[in-house]
Amino acid sequence: MAAQPVLEARGISKHYGGIVALDDVDLTLEEGEVLAVVGDNGAGKSTLIKALTGAISRTSGTIRFDGEEAHIETPTDAKAAGIETVYQDLALVNEIPITQNVFLGREIVRDDWLGRIFGVLDFKRMDREIRELFTKLDIRITDIYRDAQAFSGGQRQAVALSKTVMFGKRVAILDEPTAALGVRESQMAMDLVRSLKDHGLSVIMITHNMQHVLNYCDRVMVLRLGRLTAVRKVSEVDGDTLVGLITGTLQGDAKDG
Amino acid sequence: MADAQNSSTAVSNPGATSRTFERLTHEFMQIWQVVAALALIYLVFFVLSPPFRSFDTLLSIFGQASILAVLACGTTVVLISGGLDLSVGSIFAVVGVSVGILLAEVELPVWLAVLGGLGIGAGLGALNGIVQVATGVPAFIVTLGGLTAYKGLAEILASGRDLSRFPDAFQVLGSGYVVPMAIMFAAAILTGLFLTKTRLGIRAFAIGGNQEVARLAGVPVKRSRVYYYMLGGMLAALAAIMEVAKLNFAMPARGQSYELFAIAAVVIGGTSLFGGRGGVGKTLIGMLIMQTITVGLSYMGVGTSYQRIAIGIIIIAAVYWDVWRRSTR
Numbered sequence: 352m353a354a355q356p357v358l359e360a361r362g363i364s365k366h367y368g369g370i371v372a373l374d375d376v377d378l379t380l381e382e383g384e385v386l387a388v389v390g391d392n393g394a395g396k397s398t399l400i401k402a403l404t405g406a407i408s409r410t411s412g413t414i415r416f417d418g419e420e421a422h423i424e425t426p427t428d429a430k431a432a433g434i435e436t437v438y439q440d441l442a443l444v445n446e447i448p449i450t451q452n453v454f455l456g457r458e459i460v461r462d463d464w465l466g467r468i469f470g471v472l473d474f475k476r477m478d479r480e481i482r483e484l485f486t487k488l489d490i491r492i493t494d495i496y497r498d499a500q501a502f503s504g505g506q507r508q509a510v511a512l513s514k515t516v517m518f519g520k521r522v523a524i525l526d527e528p529t530a531a532l533g534v535r536e537s538q539m540a541m542d543l544v545r546s547l548k549d550h551g552l553s554v555i556m557i558t559h560n561m562q563h564v565l566n567y568c569d570r571v572m573v574l575r576l577g578r579l580t581a582v583r584k585v586s587e588v589d590g591d592t593l594v595g596l597i598t599g600t601l602q603g604d605a606k607d608g
Numbered sequence: 609m610a611d612a613q614n615s616s617t618a619v620s621n622p623g624a625t626s627r628t629f630e631r632l633t634h635e636f637m638q639i640w641q642v643v644a645a646l647a648l649i650y651l652v653f654f655v656l657s658p659p660f661r662s663f664d665t666l667l668s669i670f671g672q673a674s675i676l677a678v679l680a681c682g683t684t685v686v687l688i689s690g691g692l693d694l695s696v697g698s699i700f701a702v703v704g705v706s707v708g709i710l711l712a713e714v715e716l717p718v719w720l721a722v723l724g725g726l727g728i729g730a731g732l733g734a735l736n737g738i739v740q741v742a743t744g745v746p747a748f749i750v751t752l753g754g755l756t757a758y759k760g761l762a763e764i765l766a767s768g769r770d771l772s773r774f775p776d777a778f779q780v781l782g783s784g785y786v787v788p789m790a791i792m793f794a795a796a797i798l799t800g801l802f803l804t805k806t807r808l809g810i811r812a813f814a815i816g817g818n819q820e821v822a823r824l825a826g827v828p829v830k831r832s833r834v835y836y837y838m839l840g841g842m843l844a845a846l847a848a849i850m851e852v853a854k855l856n857f858a859m860p861a862r863g864q865s866y867e868l869f870a871i872a873a874v875v876i877g878g879t880s881l882f883g884g885r886g887g888v889g890k891t892l893i894g895m896l897i898m899q900t901i902t903v904g905l906s907y908m909g910v911g912t913s914y915q916r917i918a919i920g921i922i923i924i925a926a927v928y929w930d931v932w933r934r935s936t937r
Contacts, residue, residue, distance in 0.1 A: 406824055427826045441824055446817030446884030447810075455814055456826030458807045470807035496630040 355418045357382050357521055357553045358403075358434075363412035365395075365402050372398045374577045376412075378555075380522065385544070385554040387564040387585070390574035391597055396557045397439070399574065400524050403555075404429040404436045417521075430456075435519030439526040439557075442511035445500040449492065449510055450474075452499050453481050457518060484517050488543065505536030512543050516550045523547050525556045529563065541567050561590045575599055635889070642878050642893050649897060653904035660907045667785050673899040674788035675850045677892055680870040681799040682733075682843030684891045687874055688803070689836045690816035690883030691737075692747040695754030696844040696870065699732045700863030701762035703848040708771030708858030711778060718778045726845045732758060733841015737834035755867070762860035772857035782854030791850060792892075795843060800888040802839075812836055816883025872919060873898050876926040897922075 358380040365373040373395045380386050388396050401407045403414065405425045414421045416432050423429050429436065443452045451458075454477050460466035461473045481495055490509045492502070499507060508528060515523035528544060529537040537560075545567055547554055558564060564571050565585060573581040573596040580603025581596045595601030653660045679696060686693045703725045710721035732754070740750045780787055802809040814822045815829055823829045847866075852858045871881075877894025879886025898919060905915045 426824050430826055436824070438821075438824055441818070441821045444814045444817040444821050444884070447813050451810055451814065455811075455822065458810070460807055471805050472807055472810070494630070496634065 354382055356380055356415075357417060358555075359415040359418075360403060361413050361415075363399065363402050363414075364410045365398050365407065366410045371577055373402060373410075376574070376577075376579045378403070378572065378579075380553050380555055381570075383548055383551075383553055384569040385548065385556060385567060387568040387571040388555060388557045388574065389559070389561075389564060389571055389593060389597055393576075394574040394597075395577040396574055397526055398577075400436065400526055400555065400557065401438075404434060404524060406436070406438070427456075430518065433520030434522040434524060435515040436524040437508075437511045437515060437526065437528060439530055443499040443507055446498060448498055449495045449502070450478060450481055452510060453477075453484075453514055453517065480517070484513055488513055488516060488546065490543075503536070504532050505539055508532060508536070508540050509543060512540065512547070515547060515552060519552055521551075521553065523552045523554045525554065527557050527559065529558070529560060537563075561593055564593065565590060573597055573603060575603070579603075635887075638878065638887075639890060639893070642876075642890060642897070646893055646897050646900065649900050649904070653900065653907065657904065657907045660904055665903065665907070669896065669899045669903050670789050670792075671785045672903065673892075673895045674785075674792040675782075675847045675854070676866060676869055676873065676899075677792045677895040678795045678850065679844050679847040679866055680873045680891045680895055681795050681888050682840035683867070683870040684874050684879055684886055684888050685799065685803065685809075685812060685836050686840045687871070687879055687881060688816050688883060688886045689812040689833060690819060691740075691833060691836060692751060693733070693736060693754075693837060693840050694748070694751040694867050695732075695736060695758055696840060697863040697866040697868075698755050698758035698762065699729050699841050699844045700848040700851075700866055701860045702732060702758050702765065703729045703845040704852045704858045704862050705762045705766045705771065705860055707849055707852055708774075709765065709769065711774050712771050713769070718775055721778070722781075722849055725849050726842050729845020729848070730838045730842040733844070734834055734838040736841070737837030740837075741830035741833055759860065766858070766860045771859070774853065774856055779853050779856055782850045782852070788850055788854070791846070795846060796888050796892055799839075799843070803888065808832060808835055813884055816880075816885075818884075869898070872923045875923060875930075878926075878930065880930065881927065894926075 356379045358378070360376070360378040363373060363376045363378070364371070376395070376399060378399070388399065390396050398407070402409045402412070403423070405423045405428050408424070414423055421432055423432060426436070444455065459473045459477050461471050465471035466473065478495065485492055490513060492506055492510065499510070502510070512525070512528065525544065528540050532540055541563055544554060544556065556568065568585050571583050571585055571588065571593065572579060573593065575597065592601065596603055659665070679700065683693065683696065706728050707721050707725040710716045710724050711718070716724065736751050736754050739745065740747055781791070782788060803812060804810065811822065811827050811832055814827060815832060819829050848863065851862060873895040874886070874891045875881055875894070876897050877890030877892070879890055901918060901922065902915050905918060
């Protein structure tokens with residue numbers, strides 16, 4: 352049997368007043384796998400990953416990381432643990448350059464008194480690391496000083512995904528990485544997702560695209576109305592079954608397994 | 609030897625040179641229209657009004673711009689970060705009166721009184737930021753409250769006091785053209801370096817662009833905001849010190865509407881009212897445009913009331929131009 356899971360969440364719930372957005376959901380992420388999270392609109396997918404990464408506070412639930420209890424209360428806690436998240440529509444700031452977007456929140460300061468006292472940045476080093484990163488991931492963006500706004504949806508998504516390789520030591524969490532992308536751009540983004548595995552990352556990915564689940568993922572968990580209804584190996588399901596589970600025409604079975 | 613070293617680093621590190629080049633061309637593309645507008649306005653008055661043509665006129669434009677420009681540097685930072693501070697004119701008043709008291713009554717040494725004034729300004733600015741991030745009340749309301757509250761504080765501090773006749777060493781800070789202009793350029797350069805070279809500074813653009821993205825990326829948004837307001841308050845204090853030194857007296861009525869003039873200059877220069885874009889160089893040019901119009905109209909015998917109408921129209925035109933440019937891009 353494989354080693355212990357990278358990430359293990361138990362009994363995650365999120366209530367907004369009387370509304371239960373997420374009800375006692377379990378999630379297990381094995382080392383090196385791509386885990387799909389599917390469900391209809393309002394099923395609680397985004398709420399689940401936001402609760403996992405500290406972007407919103409959990410009503411209840413515990414998270415274990417590499418077998419140890421992890422205290423993830425803020426996005427910074429998650430990043431410190433090695434979990435890097437690409438939020439849908441909240442990945443890049445339009446008004447600032449690609450360079451600054453990649454290092455946002457983790458800018459490198461100069462290794463001298465200017466850096467230590469005034470926080471003067473080491474632009475040379477950051478630029479070099481970005482160019483190396485883009486070369487490694489085969490991202491063809493040369494004008495890294497232009498504002499993010501100037502780039503296509505596919506290029507922007509590539510930049511956002513590249514951050515998970517730059518900073519995510521263990522886990523990448525992706526909220527609909529192909530939403531709003533064209534067919535060819537989706538293909539490129541998904542190839543990039545697959546390559547995250549080669550860079551030592553385990554991936555949790557929200558998606559609405561059943562083809563992507565079947566082609567790129569190892570396991571899939573189905574959420575419905577805030578509850579976990581099924582977890583399947585991708586090799587053991589087909590598209591129709593998944594759609595049935597999502598819409599509720601097929602009854603789900605168990606807790607996380 | 610030194611040359612060989614330089615060229616080898618240039619080759620092994622092409623990113624560095626292209627960053628500078630890209631930045632400069634980018635800056636130029638953003639700023640040339642505003643510079644052209646300034647040149648055009650200057651030229652119009654130059655043609656229309658013979659007395660406007662003297663070098664003294666040019667000096668007085670810079671001289672009048674200097675105090676407001678220092679204040680506007682702080683406004684630039686706050687607006688870039690997506691904030692708004694309507695209270696800087698009142699902070700200006702509190703600091704003016706406080707420095708007057710420190711000099712005339714407490715008889716502190718000049719440098720200590722100046723430091724004290726800067727500290728008070730930074731503190732009141734920080735208070736604006738702290739109240740906002742702690743309560744979630746919008747910037748407009750918090751700093752509107754600050755506008756009247758700080759004004760009241762300045763009046764209480766000043767009542768029954770004669771704050772004038774300051775030491776010569778202090779008056780130097782505001783007299784003539786050279787020192788105020790030097791202070792203005794120093795403040796602008798330091799603020800510009802802060803915004804483009806430091807971690808806290810460049811984060812202002814990210815927070816102003818999309819604070820939720822910045823927060824999720826791990827930027828301490830609330831703490832950073834407090835620092836931006838603090839810097840705004842400190843630069844308002846510096847402007848107040850310059851004006852008290854120039855006039856050689858302090859009174860709580862000074863600084864009225866200065867926040868609006870500062871916002872006007874920032875917006876005319878091309879910094880976005882909605883955050884995320886802008887710069888100190890633009891603000892200096894915006895301030896020069898405003899002062900050129902004011903001085904030029906005065907030379908042509910147009911009264912201050914009409915000048916205000918002209919400035920009002922220009923503010924609206926500047927923002928309309930910005931909106932139009934965005935929509936056509």
